[in-house]
Amino acid sequence: KFNVVDRYLLIALEYYLILNIVPIDIIIAKNQVDRYFYNGKNGIDYTITLSTDAAPEITRLLASDEADESIKEKARIYFANINKYYGDFVPRWQRYNISVDNAMRLGK
Numbered sequence: 847k848f849n850v851v852d853r854y855l856l857i858a859l860e861y862y863l864i865l866n867i868v869p870i871d872i873i874i875a876k877n878q879v880d881r882y883f884y885n886g887k888n889g890i891d892y893t894i895t896l897s898t899d900a901a902p903e904i905t906r907l908l909a910s911d912e913a914d915e916s917i918k919e920k921a922r923i924y925f926a927n928i929n930k931y932y933g934d935f936v937p938r939w940q941r942y943n944i945s946v947d948n949a950m951r952l953g954k
Contacts, residue, residue: 875900883912890917894924901928901949925953 875896878889907913907921928949935941
């Protein structure tokens, strides 16, 4: 004696919430940077188009001696664009974003 529609709606809501909680950009960036260091396959062009959630993984490229200079330059441009775009915002508590704040600190 239970309503199937209610159960399906509950399952759909849980699925939606889980997808929004999991930081997909971090997972993608970590896998791409690891693959670059492991076998030199370049997926970095896509990685630097990700959101500010991927910034901690992109800093691994700047800190590494194994990365090419062109890859390091792309990472520097990534952080320069973040600082330029978000640096012009008027600071308000409604706009505060932890990953943006973290990326701006990492890019300095």
